[in-house]
Each structure stands twice: as C-alpha cells, then as structure tokens.
Amino acid sequence: MNTAETQSSDSESDDITVTPIVISEDDDIPEAENGVLYFRKPKSSGSRFERMSSSAQGPFIIVDYSSSSFRNPFVIVSPESSSSEESSSSVVSISDPESSSGIIINVWDWSLPIEEYLNPDIVYESMVDDRDGQKYHIVKIANRWWMAQNLNYNGEEVEGENWCYGNSEQHCEVTGRLYTWDAATVACPEGWRLPYPAEWSVLITYSGGSQNAGRNLKSTVGWFSGLYDKDGNGTDSLGFSALPAGWRTREGVYDELGKNAYFWKNSGDTYGSYVSMYYADRIDDSYHYKNMGFSVRCIEDLVY
Template structure:
C-alpha cells in the first residue's frame, strides 16, 4: 500500500483557487447546484477531449448495456478478466452523507460525466443500502464484512473489483512500477496538465485497452479538496482499509506506477466494474 505525495501536494496547491470561481464541483445529477457544494473548478483549460481519444483503435473492444438506464459501455478482456473500458456513469440519486445526491459530475457538467463517468462515495460504490444486492449492505462509513464478489453500483452480471482482482490486472500489466503506463489511455489528458511544467509527465500506451483517463478525484468530502482532471485518477475497490478508509487504485501523470491508495470512504471516486 502506498500513498501518493504527488497527489496530496497537487490537491493542496489548488486550494487557493477555490474562492476564485463560482462554479461548483458537486451537484445533483440533474444539474442543479447542491446546497452543500464546497469545491470549485480551478481552470477553464480542463475541458475534456472528445471521447474517441480515450480508446485504443488497435484493440477489439466488446460492448455491454446497463439494463437500468440503457447506457452502453465498451469492455475489454485482459488475461482471464473482462473489464469495463470506461468509468461507470450510472445516475444514482439517493442522498448520501451531507449531499443531496450520491453521484456527481465534475464541474456540474454532463460532458464530464460522459467522458469521465460519475464520482461515487464508497458507500454508494458498495451499494451499502442493498438496492442491487446484499453483498455490500452496511458498508458505509464504518467497518463491515462484505460477501465477495460485491456487485455494488455495477450493472447486473458485473461487480466492483476487490483489491485482489486489481492486483491480478496490475501484475498482468507488468507490476506496480510500470502498469500505469499500460493501463492509462493514450488520450492527451495525461500529458496536458497546464501546471507543473517543470516536471516530466508520463502519458499512457493503453497496451491492453483498459483506457484509464485522468478523471481526477474528490478526495475529502468534508473540506472540499478536489483534484482536477488531467492530473490523476483513483478508482474504487470493494476492499475496506480500517473503518474509515478503503482501497483505491491510483494513477497519475508524474510516473508510470499503479498503486493502492487509501482515501477516506467519504471521498468520491470513479468506478470500474469487472465481469462476474
């Protein structure tokens, strides 16, 4: 398990900009502002590229339809696993924590949800109230004992991967020190962050078609610290780490690593699902 000092520094560096822009990071999925929105958009330079930039044209992707809302996702087989090749964008509307929704779009924009998927607190990712299955029921802000595999917020026939399943993927992609390069999309997102021009930036090769984007993360729901897109991503696992934290997979522009990170369960991150 590793913690990313780059990520912590980068997020802290943007805090000064929070009061300079009136656009909120957290919003209800219908686009209305949340009464408890506290994080801000930091720069107009973060408009996303077109979605075709995300995928590797040399990969033969599959397709999956979420029968809850009819959305279609690309999928990819990597080794013995079949993964979603893009982040989940299921529009969950239930109230969670201090917010009036349990899924969020960056910058209050459906454009960002279409590209980066939605951000979910861990309790929502785990389906802690048991809407879709009971395997993750009760897994909110406290310790719990889920029954694996945990479907969580994923579509029928898919589930929220645990840390062991992520470990298999990382090992298939070459191990901790190089897997990030192979799992990151070839999208310019990974190389065009306007800040940190004095640092080398590491893009992706997307060797296996996993096509991970630098979606950012919303990693402290209490104080409103947000990382903007084109810097990093943290994707939830279904594995808890102590009572208040859970494991996530971290990728960023400063290296080729793929490692476990342990954000608070109250933070909000993207979700990738793996096939049952």
C-alpha cells in the same frame, strides 16, 4: 518571444479550451486574449501571483507559483465567482522542466468525447446497462472482462452519493461519475461489480507490475505533464484507457482533473481502499475516507 494561443468557446458555454503553450518569465505575456487572463511570477516573494490586468473579463487562468515543483493543478475561475463547483470546467497544470525560467500550461478539453480516449488499435466489445440504457466499451485483460470506461450510473441506490466533476452532466459523459465508497460497492450493473483487491492485483501484475502498470493502463491522451516535464500519458497497450478524472473531496471540492486517477476497490472497513495513477509509470495502493468521490471501473462478476 513566445505568444499565447487561446480559443474560447461560445459565450453560452461554461467551457473554455486553451492550447498548450510555453511561456518564459521574460516574455511579454499578453494581458488578455479571448477572455483569458494570464499571470506571471512576481518579482518579489510577497505574493503568490501577480495579475497582469485589472480590467480584463474572465475566465482567468490562475498560475500559482507557491510550489517550487509546480505540480499542483490550477482551476480556471471567473471574476464573478471563485467557487470550484461553479467554475471548474477546465483545469491547467504547471510544470517546471529544468529551471524556473519556463512553465508549461496543460489544459483538459471537455469537448473530446469518450471515444477519443480509447485505444484505436484495440478491438473493444460492448455491454449495455439495462437500468438506464447506457452503453460501455469493455476489454478482456488477463482472462477477465473490465469496463474500459468509468461508470456513469446515477440510480436510486446511489442517489446523493455520486457527482459529475464540477457538477456538470456533460463532464460525466467523458470521465464518468465520482462515487463515495458505499455507493461504489452497489453501483455496477447486474453481472458486474466493484473489483476486489486480488482482481486489481492480477490486472496490475499482468500490466507489468506496480512500477510499470500505470504506463500500460493509462490512456494515450489527456494526462498532464508532471515533475521535470515527464509525459503523463500512457501507452494504453491493453485497452484499459484509464482517465485522470480527479476526485471530489469530502468538502465538495473538485480537483486533480488531468493529473490523477483514483479507483475504488471492493475492500474497506473504517476507510475505503483504492488504487491511484498519476504522471509516473507506477500504480499506488492506499485508503481514504469513504465519502471521498472516486471513479469506478466494474469487472464482470464470474459465476463459479
């Protein structure tokens, strides 16, 4: 019988850490351990999930079986509120490797500092944003300097158009801020700017092409498993260390942490252009509403 191993943070903290576990449908899933309540697949199709206990105190892990591929992330919510803005300090993702007999729970851990997501085999340089004194690791790829971290700037020119995931300042220290497209175009420090589509194309080509660049640009930890239990982590062979920072929707909902990364491009008209990475190896290009909240990676602004 598989057992759940859980670790909860101090009661004064909003965060909770849960180690990855494997639970079979037939296992005796515990009603609650250390404040974590588990759900199991219902015997009938009448409901999306079946709660194992009505008396346990949250936060709760919601296991949603409504999707046959189990690809959606699930937010840990407390019994007092189901608001994603108040309770999205951790996210779990469910995958179904071969059949519906087993599920894997992956959990994002906010306690890891940004340095833990960088490639220890890469020698990074650094730069300081004179506007707020923040220090960023930078890396040279294809003869261009890129930030190896997501931007975390919240100055007057971008005020009200950037957010920390789950509205927690601590989260910004790890995954950076999520910016609207308009804010992203002016958010980078002096000497740096939002990359143009051609510069993203050079980076992607140098990293193995659109079908392989995701694997080479993603961090080696932090990415959830995807369809058929495919490992979402990358090799980070070039030191870009892309994080699955998720997004903020136009309605203010935070989602996709641990699953997807979205980076704005310096291109847009009615919609803003962006690149995305997820558990697969490839990188995709698309466009979205400009008031979505996406990550920003700055590139050095060359003077010709």
